[in-house]
Amino acid sequence: xxxxxxxxxxxxxxxxxxxxxxxxxxxxxxxxxxxxxxxxxxxxxxxxxxxxxxxxxxxxxxxxxxxxxxxxxxxxxxxxxxxxxxxxxxxxxxxxxxxxxxxxxxxxxxxxxxxxxxxxxxxxxxxxxxxxxxxxxxxxxxxxxxxxxxxxxxxxxxxxxxxxxxxxxxxxxxxxxxxxxxxxxxxxxxxxxxxxxxxxxxxxxxxxxxxxxxxxxxxxxxxxxxxxxxxxxxxxxxxxxxxxxxxxxxxxxxxxxxxxxxxxxxxxxxxxxxxxxxxxxxxxxxxxxxxxxxxxxxx
Amino acid sequence: xxxxxxxxxxxxxxxxxxxxxxxxxxxxxxxxxxxxxxxxxxxxxxxxxxxxxxxxxxxxxxxxxxxxxxxxxxxxxxxxxxxxxxxxxxxxxxxxxxxxxxxxxxxxxxxxxxxxxxxxxxxxxxxxxxxxxxxxxxxxxxxxxxxxxxxxxxxxxxxxxxxxxxxxxxxxxxxxxxxxxxxxxxxxxxxxxxxxxxxxxxxxxxxxxxxxxxxxxxxxxxxxxxxxxxxxxxxxxxxxxxxxxxxxxxxxxxxxxxxxxxxxxxxxxxxxxxxxxxxxxxxxxxxxxxxxxxxxxxxxxxxxxxxxxxxxxxxxxxxxxxxxxxxxxxxxxxxxxxxxxxxxxxxxxxxxxxxxxxxxxxxxxxxxxx
Numbered sequence: 001x002x003x004x005x006x007x008x009x010x011x012x013x014x015x016x017x018x019x020x021x022x023x024x025x026x027x028x029x030x031x032x033x034x035x036x037x038x039x040x041x042x043x044x045x046x047x048x049x050x051x052x053x054x055x056x057x058x059x060x061x062x063x064x065x066x067x068x069x070x071x072x073x074x075x076x077x078x079x080x081x082x083x084x085x086x087x088x089x090x091x092x093x094x095x096x097x098x099x100x101x102x103x104x105x106x107x108x109x110x111x112x113x114x115x116x117x118x119x120x121x122x123x124x125x126x127x128x129x130x131x132x133x134x135x136x137x138x139x140x141x142x143x144x145x146x147x148x149x150x151x152x153x154x155x156x157x158x159x160x161x162x163x164x165x166x167x168x169x170x171x172x173x174x175x176x177x178x179x180x181x182x183x184x185x186x187x188x189x190x191x192x193x194x195x196x197x198x199x200x201x202x203x204x205x206x207x208x209x210x211x212x213x214x215x216x217x218x219x220x221x222x223x224x225x226x227x228x229x230x231x232x233x234x235x236x237x238x239x240x241x242x243x244x245x246x247x248x249x250x251x252x253x254x255x256x257x258x259x260x261x262x263x264x265x266x267x268x269x270x271x272x273x274x275x276x277x278x279x280x281x282x283x284x285x286x287x288x289x290x291x292x293x294x295x296x297x298x299x
Numbered sequence: 300x301x302x303x304x305x306x307x308x309x310x311x312x313x314x315x316x317x318x319x320x321x322x323x324x325x326x327x328x329x330x331x332x333x334x335x336x337x338x339x340x341x342x343x344x345x346x347x348x349x350x351x352x353x354x355x356x357x358x359x360x361x362x363x364x365x366x367x368x369x370x371x372x373x374x375x376x377x378x379x380x381x382x383x384x385x386x387x388x389x390x391x392x393x394x395x396x397x398x399x400x401x402x403x404x405x406x407x408x409x410x411x412x413x414x415x416x417x418x419x420x421x422x423x424x425x426x427x428x429x430x431x432x433x434x435x436x437x438x439x440x441x442x443x444x445x446x447x448x449x450x451x452x453x454x455x456x457x458x459x460x461x462x463x464x465x466x467x468x469x470x471x472x473x474x475x476x477x478x479x480x481x482x483x484x485x486x487x488x489x490x491x492x493x494x495x496x497x498x499x500x501x502x503x504x505x506x507x508x509x510x511x512x513x514x515x516x517x518x519x520x521x522x523x524x525x526x527x528x529x530x531x532x533x534x535x536x537x538x539x540x541x542x543x544x545x546x547x548x549x550x551x552x553x554x555x556x557x558x559x560x561x562x563x564x565x566x567x568x569x570x571x572x573x574x575x576x577x578x579x580x581x582x583x584x585x586x587x588x589x590x591x592x593x594x595x596x597x598x599x600x601x602x603x604x605x606x607x608x609x610x611x612x613x614x615x616x617x618x619x620x621x622x623x624x625x626x627x628x629x630x631x632x633x634x635x636x637x638x639x640x641x642x643x644x645x646x647x648x649x650x651x652x653x654x655x656x657x658x659x660x661x662x663x664x665x666x667x668x669x
Binding site: 033134137138139140141142143144145146147148150151171224227228231232235236238250254262265268269275276279280282283287 | 341344345348349352353356357473476477479480481482484485488489492496497594597598600601602604605608619620623626631632634635638639642643646
């Protein structure tokens, strides 16, 4: 009894991957929340990575159009220098999403490696890794992140992603460990062990493929943490504010007038809504995937 | 008995030779297996590791804050390097020429006396007093918001689970999932923007700070009312951002508990619905949420940093950002440590509460959650 929920529908006579995708969408569409999440994520990814290829960058300062309300020329209004907000939203997604993907990737790698080691070796290694994880879980992460960011001032998104990953692996590790512990007792793992296939083979060839769905869901959740933490330290102005990102927009929008100008409402709403809706899409996609991969939850 | 297996041998040793040493070891072992002992050991370990991390962050990184301070003193104060180094090490309360190991030991010794050094900027003020002056406000706001959200979230989650797939369930679950996925600081900004600036319903500038100037702290109704007036916005943000988590967790925990056989048996025995809900379903469903509460406490204390910044509430977060702006490293170090201690205490309370609620946990060797 595996948790993979996509039986091959041979009567359609479609190539495997295509029918799998169709089946996936069919199951996902049973729950509107999951489908809405998928559309949201696809929309924001297209906005961040494809739209800048077609939409020309407009960063011309226009003092006659400061804080203008949404109009045909500026669908989301303009900022404190009269620049188009929608244009900044289009160009501001790439950095924040790339950082989030990298941070999720690094933290998932750490969590899988050490979670699998802890669960398969057991004994002292397990106790040690769990103790480190518990300690890391207890330290208020954002407080530590703020101090680390203030000291190291990460400039590239790779270094920022590494710092984020080093702080957010513990929760994931505990879940991977629990998952591996339950897989360890399954018959196919017993079989692999009796065939003496080696630890690496058992973890990477036997267990990981059975945890794919689980890892995918946790990867998405890790992305939401990374966006949350990254936007937080950028909002506080703790990292050098170069380049374009929704979080940097938020910083400028807030510091250039949130409290003084009633007109800056739409300028602030731009990045707030971009970050909030992207987060919501990710969470909804994750909960939709949970329903797809875990048939017991469907009802 | 020529063919004695090793297992027999150990059995014999265990039965016949029980030395005082092994008996002492047995007592220590029994003490160690007690959940409270383990929780306290974990707490001490966490404080030790956190203080070590902050020590190495501040002392050993390239271009350490001590060096930065020396440079600053040499440039601004026209001091010689030796004078500046002496002044800087006085500020950090460490001997810069000592080997790192010795510095580390002295730091730990100071820490054991709750001495976290002095602030860089307000000289002569100890870090401990600075942090203790702001920490209660944060704990007050975070604690109130979290408890309110916990209680109401559990109630709503229980109702949603009982009325599964009713319109009420859909509304409550969807609202919960939407509000818990939006970052807390964005909700804070939205409250500020919409109710404070656009509609002008909230006097946001008067609500800043921990209490109004001119109020004398004390247990008078006026002062307590004033405290809640100033903390109202942070409390509502902590409430809003966590209620979704409790609703969703309680809903799924209740659904799982309702499936249990003992609930069916209780129904068959003709127990009243109220008794089944509280004693058989609710109690079991709440259990896992108690440990989740402790984890949430840590995340909220961290998240409070930005919320306090947005509402200008005089808590740890506002002080931390000020310390970061001023490069006041001892204060930063102190804030990391003290907030960690606050979270550890919350964890300990949750552990104790857990063993009270779940009789299986109270005994050594009982079921332990992973």
